[in-house]
Amino acid sequence: MILFVNDSNAVDLADKLRDQGLQVTAQRIAVMEALAGNPHATAEDITETVRNKLGSISRQAVYDTLGVFVEKNLLRRIQPAGSVARYEDRVGDNHHHLVCRGCDLMYDIDCAVGATPCLTADDDHGFLIDEAEVVHWGLCPACQT
Amino acid sequence: MILFVNDSNAVDLADKLRDQGLQVTAQRIAVMEALAGNPHATAEDITETVRNKLGSISRQAVYDTLGVFVEKNLLRRIQPAGSVARYEDRVGDNHHHLVCRGCDLMYDIDCAVGATPCLTADDDHGFLIDEAEVVHWGLCPACQT
DNA sequence: ACAGATTCTGGACTAGGTCAAGAACTTGGC
DNA sequence: GCCAAGTTCTTGACCTAGTCCAGAATCTGT
Missing domain, CATH: 3.30.1490.190 (Ferric-uptake regulator, C-terminal dimerisarion domain)
Known part of the structure; x- marks a missing residue:
């Protein structure tokens, strides 16, 4: 799949992923970008945003991606009592x-x-x-x- | 259903419920007692404990009871991220x-x-x-x- | 003891998330 | 540039905690 090579922001994100030893995919870039524009987004919010950009993405890919990013400390997962899980890119x-x-x-x-x-x-x-x-x-x- | 009228602890609990304008039932007493012996219990833990004492209770009755108690501030509901809801009787x-x-x-x-x-x-x-x-x-x- | 209000039961249902297996993609070495 | 190996993505089934509903049972104040 073609990456958005003219999007300087995407290139920055790609480097960020490589720094963590992660493969760079259009899905991962899109997930990261979805969060940049919407802190505290839910997995469903993110799925929708990414689908608008890429056309489609599986639910599993979204959860996998979020899981990996949280593990690598690129994202923080928060889950206030009674709410669904939310993700934010303000870490550290x-x-x-x-x-x-x-x-x-x-x-x-x-x-x-x-x-x-x-x-x-x-x-x-x-x-x-x-x-x-x-x-x-x-x-x-x-x-x- | 017969209450455990010789159980002074149950009598105390009964008063506590009446103070809050709640009806006194064996199920409610048993739920309260289940929590006294096990802070941070889950709804399932509580259901099991109550079943051991009363023979049976429906899942709905447990959730209703816990919900009412939380609302009346007799219990606190906590839910750390990634965990199921837990209840404790140490409030205030x-x-x-x-x-x-x-x-x-x-x-x-x-x-x-x-x-x-x-x-x-x-x-x-x-x-x-x-x-x-x-x-x-x-x-x-x-x-x- | 009775009527009305509250509570309990049983069963269907929902949402958020996970599991598993195979297809598709990315990457580093040639 | 190309290929093999490893990683990631898709599809679809599944799971769990919790909620909704309607009717039956129980409790309370009078």
Whole structure:
């Protein structure tokens, strides 16, 4: 399949994949691009966006691709309670999320308490902790009425 | 159906339900008791425990009961990413959780940073925030090997 | 004890995601 | 440029947690 060789953004993404030892395919580029334009997209959102661009992609390819990207730390998978899994391409900064209980609207937020907030638990029970995930729950302006 | 009227614990629970304007049924008491002995139980765990005690209960009754209890704030529902929903009867203290990525083992932990940790977001986007949920992810001692 | 409200049962259904096997594609070495 | 080997994509079946529905059973205040 022909890649979009004149699309400089796609070329950047291709390098990013090769850096991780991943093969470069049109599907993978398209998945990455779908997320660039829509942080917090669901697997279904991404599938639809990619189909609009490439014509078709299988559900399995989307899940495989997302899985590999998450594993390679190119994407972060988040899944607030009661919601389906969502993906975002903002990785490596341990930012947190603000989620509306009414409509699932979601914003990124930086942590309130310094750089690595709450990262040290009071009693770690011998665990090797690698992440402290913070979700702020509330109602967005529209859902408050 | 006969309640366990000689079980003082069940009587306490019955009062708790009445306080919330809920009808008292053997099923509800049993669900509550199942959670007392097993925090972070799944709906399936609870169903099994209740069946051992009462003989039988429908899946729907379990979900209904859990839903009502959560709504009345008698239980808290938690659902770490990638896990099924779990329920706990420790409510009202905004404690957090420590979850093993390997085996889903889960501990309660108190917050490291004061009483209402991270409860103020940097930028709340106009949201009415009512909870800051913190999940510490890591590997338990057994899964580190 | 009764009527009305609430709850329970059983069974069908849904959504999000996974599994498996074979076809198609990408890549590095010639 | 071409080929073999390894990786990725497609198709289609399957699984699980949870929800919906309607009718039967149970609980509560009077």
